[in-house]
Amino acid sequence: TSTSIPSKMRAVQIMKQGGLDVLEDREAEVPKPGPNDVLLKVNKAGVNFIDTYQRSGLYKIEKFPYTLGQEAAGKVVAVGDAQKGKGLEVGDRAITYFGGGFAEYVSVPRARITKLPDAVNDTDAVASCVQGLTAWTLVRETYPVKKGDWVLVHAAAGGVGLLLCQMAKHLGAHVIGTTSSEEKAEEAKKNGAEHMINYAKENTVERVHQITNGNGVQAIFDGVGKDTWEDDFKMIARKGTIATFGNASGAVEPFAPLKLAAKNVKVARPTLVNYVYTQEEYEKTYAELFDLIAKGIVKFKIHGEYDLSAQGIRQAQEDITSRKTSGKLIVNVA
Ligand code: NDP
Structure with a gap:
C-alpha cells in the first residue's frame, strides 16, 4: 500500500x-x-x-x-x-x-x-472541522442553547460565527450578532441572525438592551476577546453564560471571580481539543455534525x-x- x-x-x-x-x-x-x-x-x-x-x-x-x-x-x-x-x-x-x-x-x-x-x-x-466542531460544542456543551433563549454572537459573519448563527437558530434561540460592515451583517442574517449590530456605527450595549427589553442575553459567544470582554458583562442576563473562546482582538486579561457575583454569571473558556479528545468524543461530535449537514441545517x-x-x-x-x-x-x- x-x-x-x-x-x-x-x-x-x-x-x-x-x-x-x-x-x-x-x-x-x-x-x-x-x-x-x-x-x-x-x-x-x-x-x-x-x-x-x-x-x-x-x-x-x-x-x-x-x-x-x-x-x-x-x-x-x-x-x-x-x-x-x-x-x-x-x-x-x-x-x-x-x-x-x-x-x-x-x-x-x-x-x-x-x-x-x-x-x-x-x-x-x-x-x-475546527470551525464546525467548535460551534457545535459551544452551543451543546459550553452553554446548551434552549428554545426561546436570546444569545449574542460576536464576529457573527466569521467562520465560527456563521455556523453559531445557524446552529443557535436551529436550537430555537433568537440570535443577535455583531460585525463591522453592512455586507457582513447581511451574510449573518442569511445564516440565522435575527438582529445584527454594526459595532463600527452603533453602540452594541445599547442595542442589545433595546432588543431584549433591558433583560440582556442568556449566553454570549465571544471569539473577539479583549475588545468585547468588559461590555459582555453589561449585556449578559442574570445567571447567563459568557463563553470566551478566542482572541481575535487580543487575549482577555485576568479578572477577579467577584466580578461574576453581580449577576451570578458563569464564564467558560473552552478549547475544542478538550471536547473531542477521545476517539469516541470525536466520532460522536462529527456524527452529529454530519447529520446536521445531511439535513441541510448546517451549510458552509x-x-x-x-x-x-x-x-x-x-x-x-x-x-x-x-x-x-x-x-x-x-x-x-x-
Ligand atoms: P473569523 O472568521 O471569525 O475571523 C475573526 C473575526 O473577528 C473577524 O472577521 C472580525 O469580524 C472579528 N474581529 C473583531 N475584532 C477583531 C480584531 N481586532 N482583529 C481581527 N478580527 C477581529 O475567525 P475564525 O472563525 O477562525 O475564529 C473565530 C474565533 O474563534 C477566533 O478568536 C478563534 O481563535 C476562535 N476559535 C477558538 C477555538 C477554540 O477551541 N477555543 C476553535 C476555533 C476558533 P467582524 O469584522 O465581523 O468584527
Whole structure:
C-alpha cells in the first residue's frame, strides 16, 4: 500500500514565531505513521484564526520546524498496524482535526480522523472541522442553547460565527450578532441572525438592551476577546453564560471571580481539543455534525481559496486578521 508514497513533500512551516515572514516553503519528510496513526494524502486544508496565534507567538510552539494547519481532508494512504480493520481503510476519504495540515501528507492519531460521508466534499469537510466542531460544542456543551433563549454572537459573519448563527437558530434561540460592515451583517442574517449590530456605527450595549427589553442575553459567544470582554458583562442576563473562546482582538486579561457575583454569571473558556479528545468524543461530535449537514441545517460559506505556499498562507493570514473575510478560507494542497 505504500509503494506510491514519496519520501519528501512540500509543506508550509515555521522555524520560529513572529511576523508573516516566518512562514516558509520547505521540503519535509513524509511522516511515517506509528501503530495507532493514519497517513492522509491531503487534498484540502483549512485556515483558522488560531494559525495566526501559532505563527505570532500568542500560542507558544515548542518544537520546530512546525507545520501549520489545524485540519485537513483527503485520502487515507496508510493505516497503522494496530488500527487495521477498525473502520478506516486505505482509499477512504477522511477529515482530521490535528495539526500539520499545510503539507501534502499528514500523519495523525486514529482518534482524530474520521471517514467522510460521500455527500460531504473535501472543501465542506474542512469548513466543518475546527470551525464546525467548535460551534457545535459551544452551543451543546459550553452553554446548551434552549428554545426561546436570546444569545449574542460576536464576529457573527466569521467562520465560527456563521455556523453559531445557524446552529443557535436551529436550537430555537433568537440570535443577535455583531460585525463591522453592512455586507457582513447581511451574510449573518442569511445564516440565522435575527438582529445584527454594526459595532463600527452603533453602540452594541445599547442595542442589545433595546432588543431584549433591558433583560440582556442568556449566553454570549465571544471569539473577539479583549475588545468585547468588559461590555459582555453589561449585556449578559442574570445567571447567563459568557463563553470566551478566542482572541481575535487580543487575549482577555485576568479578572477577579467577584466580578461574576453581580449577576451570578458563569464564564467558560473552552478549547475544542478538550471536547473531542477521545476517539469516541470525536466520532460522536462529527456524527452529529454530519447529520446536521445531511439535513441541510448546517451549510458552509467558502470565502476564498489559497495556494499551499508561504505566499498563499501569508495572504490568507493577512485577510483573516484584517476583518475582510466571511466564512471559510480553504488551502488547495493537491
Ligand atoms: P473569523 O472568521 O471569525 O475571523 C475573526 C473575526 O473577528 C473577524 O472577521 C472580525 O469580524 C472579528 N474581529 C473583531 N475584532 C477583531 C480584531 N481586532 N482583529 C481581527 N478580527 C477581529 O475567525 P475564525 O472563525 O477562525 O475564529 C473565530 C474565533 O474563534 C477566533 O478568536 C478563534 O481563535 C476562535 N476559535 C477558538 C477555538 C477554540 O477551541 N477555543 C476553535 C476555533 C476558533 P467582524 O469584522 O465581523 O468584527
